[in-house]
Amino acid sequence: AQTVTQSQPEMSVQEAETVTLSCTYDTSESNYYLFWYKQPPSRQMILVIRQEAYKQQNATENRFSVNFQKAAKSFSLKISDSQLGDTAMYFCAFMNSGNTGKLIFGQGTTLQVKP
């Protein structure tokens, strides 16, 4: 069975600085997708970034980028130029590409951006 582990329950960063959130996963599959989702306080969960395992190039979306290390089964999220609106719970998630679309989530990391 696939598992996703986020070892940092809470993190904080000063506004305008860079922060990296860690995620590791376990799977025997070779084709899959990895995601980072953001869940702001009392607001809906939204997709931040998506990575296909067969792509060696790391995904980037504006200030958000990932460091995907397939051999190490590591998938970290880097947030550059942190903004107050980045304050949220961040979830790492896994989906098997041959699967039904089922997302397997990590436990989450609470990120606090301080002014």
Next chain:
Amino acid sequence: EAGVAQSPRYKIIEKRQSVAFWCNPISGHATLYWYQQILGQGPKLLIQFQNNGVVDDSQLPKDRFSAERLKGVDSTLKIQPAKLEDSAVYLCASSLDRTGEQYFGPGTRLTVT
């Protein structure tokens, strides 16, 4: 476009009572998901529908939970009877297809006393 709608937003019930949640997905989205998010944990898939058929309900406690998606649009999730450990946020999500981006609703926060 309108997002995923859920109601009610909050519900408080006593154990052994029953409760139902409603979800209206984004128009045209064939796939609908119900997740359970216990405080301090990541969401866990309870059931997934493709149109009005069940694709995955392997983690649904079928002795007390049931769900349906009549006509392949709206969906309801029911708990009967509720237990204390059912206290959680119930999230509904939808996607165009099984591997498409999942869009989440605001969730229903259930408290069982």
